[in-house]
Amino acid sequence: MGNDAIAADLGNLLSADRVLTGPSARRGYDCDAYTVDKSAPTAVVLPITTQEVAKVVTWCTKRSIPFTARGAGTGLSGGALPALGGVVISTKKMTKILHIDVHDRFLTAQTGATNKSLSEAVAVHRLHFAPDPSSGQVSTLGGNIAENAGGPHTLKYGVTVNHVLGLTLVDYEGTMRTFGGSNHSLPGPDFLSLLVGSEGTLGIVTEATVNLVPMPSHVITSLLAFREVGQSTRTVSSIIEAGIIPAALELMDKYILRALKLAFNLQFPDDCAALLLVECDGDSEQAAREQMEEVKRIAEDLGGYDYREAADEAGRKELWRARKQGIGAMGRIAPSSVTHDGVIPRSKLPEMLDLVYQVADQYKIGVANIFHAGDGNLHPCFYFDDREPGVVDHVVEAGELILRKCIELGGSITGEHGVGVEKIDLMEELFGEEGLKLQSSIRFALNPGNLCNPCKVIPNQKGCIEHKARWRGNAW
Ligand SMILES: Cc1cc2nc3c(=O)[nH]c(=O)nc-3n(C[C@H](O)[C@H](O)[C@H](O)COP(=O)(O)OP(=O)(O)OC[C@H]3O[C@@H](n4cnc5c(N)ncnc54)[C@H](O)[C@@H]3O)c2cc1C
Numbered sequence: 001m002g003n004d005a006i007a008a009d010l011g012n013l014l015s016a017d018r019v020l021t022g023p024s025a026r027r028g029y030d031c032d033a034y035t036v037d038k039s040a041p042t043a044v045v046l047p048i049t050t051q052e053v054a055k056v057v058t059w060c061t062k063r064s065i066p067f068t069a070r071g072a073g074t075g076l077s078g079g080a081l082p083a084l085g086g087v088v089i090s091t092k093k094m095t096k097i098l099h100i101d102v103h104d105r106f107l108t109a110q111t112g113a114t115n116k117s118l119s120e121a122v123a124v125h126r127l128h129f130a131p132d133p134s135s136g137q138v139s140t141l142g143g144n145i146a147e148n149a150g151g152p153h154t155l156k157y158g159v160t161v162n163h164v165l166g167l168t169l170v171d172y173e174g175t176m177r178t179f180g181g182s183n184h185s186l187p188g189p190d191f192l193s194l195l196v197g198s199e200g201t202l203g204i205v206t207e208a209t210v211n212l213v214p215m216p217s218h219v220i221t222s223l224l225a226f227r228e229v230g231q232s233t234r235t236v237s238s239i240i241e242a243g244i245i246p247a248a249l250e251l252m253d254k255y256i257l258r259a260l261k262l263a264f265n266l267q268f269p270d271d272c273a274a275l276l277l278v279e280c281d282g283d284s285e286q287a288a289r290e291q292m293e294e295v296k297r298i299a300e301d302l303g304g305y306d307y308r309e310a311a312d313e314a315g316r317k318e319l320w321r322a323r324k325q326g327i328g329a330m331g332r333i334a335p336s337s338v339t340h341d342g343v344i345p346r347s348k349l350p351e352m353l354d355l356v357y358q359v360a361d362q363y364k365i366g367v368a369n370i371f372h373a374g375d376g377n378l379h380p381c382f383y384f385d386d387r388e389p390g391v392v393d394h395v396v397e398a399g400e401l402i403l404r405k406c407i408e409l410g411g412s413i414t415g416e417h418g419v420g421v422e423k424i425d426l427m428e429e430l431f432g433e434e435g436l437k438l439q440s441s442i443r444f445a446l447n448p449g450n451l452c453n454p455c456k457v458i459p460n461q462k463g464c465i466e467h468k469a470r471w472r473g474n475a476w
Helices: 003-013 023-028 050-062 115-125 141-147 191-195 229-241 254-264 285-301 313-332 346-363 391-408 424-446 465-471
Strands: 043-045 067-070 087-090 097-101 106-110 164-170 176-180 204-211 218-226 248-253 274-282 306-309 336-339 366-371 380-384
Touching (some): 003 043, 003 050, 067 204, 097 115, 115 141, 176 191, 218 285, 229 274, 229 346, 248 254, 248 313, 274 285, 313 380, 346 366, 346 391, 380 391, 391 424
Parallel strands (some): 043 087
Antiparallel strands (some): 366 380
């Protein structure tokens, strides 16, 4: 089918202005925030209802055309990349909050709604949607569900799967199905947990009902500075060992601080090799204060030399600004960056960070670290100039070395960014052949033609291998 025929057909299903097939649309949707691999769609559609999504999926299935869901495109593993072309189904216009129940603390929204909009809608009731990826100004509920997104506060409050109560899914052949509801205690197997984190490979989630969490009444936020990175990672491990679960426990190394200084003129203590951002909360000032005093004592014992506490809400926002804008600030020190995502047991953080710096040296690439240290969830952020021949291959190889070490240390190749296309080759090392066979059988039971987001997560899918070599920066 030619592009004009596709545009005309899809335009009849939705409306012509919500079907994009021009070169700029194809370029705009050829990757997500993992820009190493690229593949352009044939068309992008912007449905506004579940019924429209169902029509588009049915149309694609009848013609064996692949389709891929996309939220804001902030994913960091190539999940929304249309690997075999076809139709990108964007939820950009599906942003409605459909129902808010303050009494029973849940809301239902279309999955194009952003994290920010969900929490803002219920802030007046001192409630919020707890998953808080640092991309939350724009990242969508659907993207959170597909990636089982986390964020700084998931150490205490849990990741997306802990907050989804129900969802509406358009399955591989365009049938609308609902799972769960506003009630946690439905009988039978837990399909919600299977769908959350399935990276858009088991259908398109169009609406979801999520839990709302009360905002803590007392919050203390602080920055702790260390002269050695090892002192900060040992502090993280000791805080958790002491039985303290801060609301957030984030680490930023001196390279990310340099980027933040350059980008936003943020100032940090001199000689600082790493900063911990710690947030303690509780139902009383005393509860939050006791936790923070204990954190401070542990940090000081292990070499913490500078403690700054936010005096008020504006001060808190300023401290969080450094954490939330860290990845964006990388643009000040290099034209390209790739943020990796792996998990290790917290006690292995000192050993792991040594390896991260060593690998970056070995490949002569810059690396900055900004991550959810309390969860043992690393984000080494490699920065480089992608115009240098061979550098992108080095970045990919270096990332794989780090992720292999995560597996060796008993961790995982992803904490929250998913597998996408980026880490597909490491899946067998993590799960073994038998483990992957089981995952494939579930995938193909629920997505038999493999048209729904093909070439993601599970390696060696038919038709994907030959395309793979062409993805590397090659859409145009
Ligand atoms: C600066 C920055 C900071 C980040 N910080 C964090 C963080 O702290 N924690 C964290 O977990 N992640 C973080 N991320 C990664 C990313 O923002 C999250 O994974 C987010 O949930 C993706 O949402 P999105 O709307 O951008 O999804 P997209 O990138 O558009 O899509 C991601 C995946 O979800 C699928 N998908 C999207 N919508 C649907 C749907 N409706 N139905 C089915 N599948 C769907 C896509 O096919 C794709 O596989 C960060 C990214 C950036 C760029």
